[in-house]
Amino acid sequence: MEKKHANHNIACTVTQCKNHCCDADYCALDRIQVGTHEADPTVCECTDCRSFERKEGGCDCRG
Numbered sequence: 001m002e003k004k005h006a007n008h009n010i011a012c013t014v015t016q017c018k019n020h021c022c023d024a025d026y027c028a029l030d031r032i033q034v035g036t037h038e039a040d041p042t043v044c045e046c047t048d049c050r051s052f053e054r055k056e057g058g059c060d061c062r063g
């Protein structure tokens with residue numbers, strides 16, 4: 001499997017994303033875009049990583 005560089009400035013546990021570094025809880029991108037799906041966000045659940053891309057074939061990071 002392709003080895004990706006862990007960006008220690010962007011912690012992330014979404015291993016289903018193809019931008020996840022896989023071998024630790026970090027994103028592999030240099031930068032990400034964060035946005036919201038709410039008109040008036042009030043809690044962290046209102047925010048989203050807009051750089052998420054679904055990993056084809058599901059998660060193969062662990063297990």
Ligand code: SF4
Pocket residue numbers: 010011012013014017018019020021026027028029032049050051052053
């Ligand atoms: S793009 Fe977003 S969701 Fe995907 S690994 Fe990076 S921070 Fe996580």
